[in-house]
Amino acid sequence: xxxxxxLNRRVPAGDDRLRHVCxxxxxxxxxxxxxxxGTIPVYEGRILLCRRAIEPRYGLWTLPAGFMxxxxxxxxxxxxxxxxxxxxxxERLSPFALFSLPFVSQVYLMFRAELAGPxxxxxxxxxxxxxxxxxGIPWGEIAFPVIEKTLRLFLADRKTGSFAFHTGTxxxxx
Amino acid sequence: xxxxxxLNRRVPAGDDRLRHVCxxxxxxxxxxxxxxxGTIPVYEGRILLCRRAIEPRYGLWTLPAGFMxxxxxxxxxxxxxxxxxxxxxxERLSPFALFSLPFVSQVYLMFRAELAGPxxxxxxxxxxxxxxxxxGIPWGEIAFPVIEKTLRLFLADRKTGSFAFHTGTxxxxx
Numbered sequence: 449x450x451x452x453x454x455l456n457r458r459v460p461a462g463d464d465r466l467r468h469v470c471x472x473x474x475x476x477x478x479x480x481x482x483x484x485x486g487t488i489p490v491y492e493g494r495i496l497l498c499r500r501a502i503e504p505r506y507g508l509w510t511l512p513a514g515f516m517x518x519x520x521x522x523x524x525x526x527x528x529x530x531x532x533x534x535x536x537x538x539e540r541l542s543p544f545a546l547f548s549l550p551f552v553s554q555v556y557l558m559f560r561a562e563l564a565g566p567x568x569x570x571x572x573x574x575x576x577x578x579x580x581x582x583x584g585i586p587w588g589e590i591a592f593p594v595i596e597k598t599l600r601l602f603l604a605d606r607k608t609g610s611f612a613f614h615t616g617t618x619x620x621x622x
Numbered sequence: 623x624x625x626x627x628x629l630n631r632r633v634p635a636g637d638d639r640l641r642h643v644c645x646x647x648x649x650x651x652x653x654x655x656x657x658x659x660g661t662i663p664v665y666e667g668r669i670l671l672c673r674r675a676i677e678p679r680y681g682l683w684t685l686p687a688g689f690m691x692x693x694x695x696x697x698x699x700x701x702x703x704x705x706x707x708x709x710x711x712x713e714r715l716s717p718f719a720l721f722s723l724p725f726v727s728q729v730y731l732m733f734r735a736e737l738a739g740p741x742x743x744x745x746x747x748x749x750x751x752x753x754x755x756x757x758g759i760p761w762g763e764i765a766f767p768v769i770e771k772t773l774r775l776f777l778a779d780r781k782t783g784s785f786a787f788h789t790g791t792x793x794x795x796x
Contacts, residue, residue: 482654521722548695613787
């Protein structure tokens with residue numbers, strides 16, 4: 449990736465794990481967990497959900513979320529994903545929950561947020577976007593356990609009128 | 623990294639950024655921000671600091687922290703780094719602060735924690751480890767702004783008797 453040569457797998461000096469090493473230029477290419485940043489966008493009490501237009505879990509419902517990109521902050525990534533997947537702009541982001549998904553080497557960071565206005569639209573990774581009240585959440589058609597967990601924590605906190613910051617581990621993808 | 627062939631840089635179909643693509647096997651090798659996980663280990667009110675035995679910032683003081691590894695949770699990574707760099711075991715980890723460092727494409731997640739006992743020792747990346755009271759913190763010799771910021775937030779919260787979860791952006795390495 450640096451000099452373009454092929455890579456070998458070995459344990460570098462002073463390390464204790466197999467890494468991808470370029471024996472041409474000496475660069476060690478580390479593989480580390482990826483961060484997924486996303487939001488719970490709320491407008492007049494309803495939550496903005498997206499129906500997935502891509503695999504995995506095509507046709508099921510999720511919150512706007514995706515891989516954080518280099519050279520952005522977590523908030524910038526969460527706003528970008530919400531813009532790309534749901535055509536929506538956000539106000540007042542607050543960190544809400546952080547989940548480790550060790551089986552896929554991912555960490556999810558989800559923000560609470562308010563929609564800046566009633567404008568939203570399906571991006572190219574979404575079949576449709578919809579504002580749903582709590583009673584309208586399609587619990588049987590939520591794409592991922594990490595999204596269901598986020599929604600349940602959000603609704604439970606909202607009932608108490610006080611939002612905490614949550615952390616946890618998710619041990620399955622679907 | 624998957625088939626071992628050399629990689630090319632181009633924008634894959636449906637994407638909007640340059641990625642490293644293997645034209646032999648078709649795999650897209652994404653580069654994303656890395657997470658650094660670390661701790662503020664406390665024993666009888668004093669904080670465990672490590673003096674760096676490696677570059678950058680050799681000889682300066684820091685908190686135990688390092689790159690999260692694949693297939694671990696954020697808490698497991700924070701415990702591992704504290705064990706590796708400071709020879710210490712932790713109890714009662716609480717997420718304390720999350721910082722974006724977009725200029726190096728990193729995200730720091732720092733936990734508050736109690737030392738399980740008075741045992742600690744310098745790992746191979748540390749010259750020495752030391753428990754310091756607030757008055758003994760070597761402010762002029764802290765290795766990184768993100769560590770100084772974490773320590774100042776921790777001490778300020780401790781004075782009030784109530785710990786919040788903090789987020790922010792750090793815009794310089796040293």
